[in-house]
Amino acid sequence: MKKVYSALTVTILITLASGCVNSGRSRLDIWHDIKAAELIGRQQIEQPKVRTAGINIYLLQISSDKLTKLQNIIHQTTALPIEYSSSDAFWANGFAGCGGGKNDWRKINEFLSDSQFKTEKSVSLYAVENIAEDVIVTETSQPVSILYRSEPAAIAGIGLEAGRFALRLTAKPVIGLRGVYKLDIRPVYKVGGGKTGDTGGEFVFDAAAMNVQVRPGQFILLGPASTKNLSNNMQTIGDLMFWPKKSEKVITLYLIACNLIKEPL
Numbered sequence: 001m002k003k004v005y006s007a008l009t010v011t012i013l014i015t016l017a018s019g020c021v022n023s024g025r026s027r028l029d030i031w032h033d034i035k036a037a038e039l040i041g042r043q044q045i046e047q048p049k050v051r052t053a054g055i056n057i058y059l060l061q062i063s064s065d066k067l068t069k070l071q072n073i074i075h076q077t078t079a080l081p082i083e084y085s086s087s088d089a090f091w092a093n094g095f096a097g098c099g100g101g102k103n104d105w106r107k108i109n110e111f112l113s114d115s116q117f118k119t120e121k122s123v124s125l126y127a128v129e130n131i132a133e134d135v136i137v138t139e140t141s142q143p144v145s146i147l148y149r150s151e152p153a154a155i156a157g158i159g160l161e162a163g164r165f166a167l168r169l170t171a172k173p174v175i176g177l178r179g180v181y182k183l184d185i186r187p188v189y190k191v192g193g194g195k196t197g198d199t200g201g202e203f204v205f206d207a208a209a210m211n212v213q214v215r216p217g218q219f220i221l222l223g224p225a226s227t228k229n230l231s232n233n234m235q236t237i238g239d240l241m242f243w244p245k246k247s248e249k250v251i252t253l254y255l256i257a258c259n260l261i262k263e264p265l
Contacts, residue, residue: 049264050128050129050130050264051128051129051171051173051181051261051262051263051264052126052127052128052129052171052261052262053126053127053129053171053181053183053258053260053261053262054124054125054126054127054258054259054260054261054262055124055125055126055127055169055171055183055256055257055258055259056122056123056124056256056257056259057122057123057124057125057135057167057169057254057255057256057257058119058121058122058254058255058256058257059119059120059121059122059137059252059253059254060112060117060118060119060120060252060253060254060255061117061118061119061120061244061250061251061252061253062112062115062116062117062118062250062251062253063115063116063249063250063251064227064228064243064248064249064250064251065249066111066115066251067224067227067251069111070111070223070251070253071096071223071225073098073107073108073111074096074097074098074221074223075096075098077098077099077100077104077107077108077221078098079099079100079101079103079104080098080099080100080101080212080213080214080218080220081099081212081213082097082098082099082210082211082212082220083210083211083212084209084210085151085186085206085207085208085209085210086151086207088149088153089149089150089151089153089207089208090207090208090209090210091225092149092155092236093148093149093187093205093207093208093236093237093238094224094225094226094236094237094238094239094241094242095187095208095210095222095224095225095237095238096222096223096224096225097210097220097221097222097223098220098221099212099214099218099219099220099221100218100219100221101217101218101219102217104219105219108221117253120252121137123135125169127169127170127171128171129171129172129173129181130170130171130172130173131170131171132168132169132170133168133169133170134166134167134168134169134188134190135166135167135168135169136164136165136166136190137165137166137167137241137252137254138164138165138240138241138244138245138252139162139163139164139165140162140163140164140165140240140245141162142162143159143160143161143162144159144160144162144235144240145157145158145159145160145234145235146158146159146160146189146234146235146236146237146240147234147235147236148205148207148236148237149207149208150206150207151207157234158203160189160191160203161191161192162191162192163189163190163191163192164189164190164192165187165188165189165190165237165240165241166187166188166189166190167185167186167187167188167254167256168184168185168186168187168188168204169183169184169185169256170183170184171183171184172184172211174213178263179215179216179261179263180213180214180215180261181213181214181261182211182212182213182214183211183212183213183214183220183256183258184209184210184211185209185210185211185212185220185222185256186204186205186206186208186209186210187204187205187208187209187237187241188202188203188204188205189202189203189205190202191203205237208237214258215258215261216258216259216260216261217258218257218258219255219256219257219258220255220256221253221254221255221256222253222254222255222256223242223251223253223254224238224239224242224243224251225238226238228242228243228248241254
């Protein structure tokens, strides 16, 4: 598995697994015709013995004055049911999420184009079922204090050393179905800077986890559930993951798109 990083603004058409969405304002190509070999650096691929999935993750940035409209779109996008470890804890920790397909993407793509979004980073990975993949999304250069809602309902303050936030993605099989998997997504804080030999530990925010059953051509969008807490003493996980450092004017969104599923023989 190879991860590819970029920090470019892309301006290309969208091609879904089931067809093309052709719009003059389309700027984000999340389902172009990617073959499995391209996702792992054009290396030779053996026929897998287990289900594997091609997944693209995009970090998108928009102006914070679009937050209300973004939240309305997320609430209205219900094509893919989301299962939460705890829906109350998910929202209390600062997360809002939705999932959809081609028809839902038209509306979201129009919103992003009108919002003059920027692609901060993109990651492509080739995930093996039941093997967790951590995608680093942001980092902190100083210790942080987090107000964390856990389950059963309890709120606690957690102090963590400088480190990195990641989205932990695990593609799990759906018994009896082919061409589909259940994508488990949960935020993780990894202490330290990720250098060789750095094993500072990690904290998995299980109460803020979600999972969605997806097929090629479908997506999950994550955004903030509320405006940023301006207090530097205590912030939610969402404050730290969706609002870039030293800025209340920019929001980071996480778009996770399924490109392909390769089934074992």
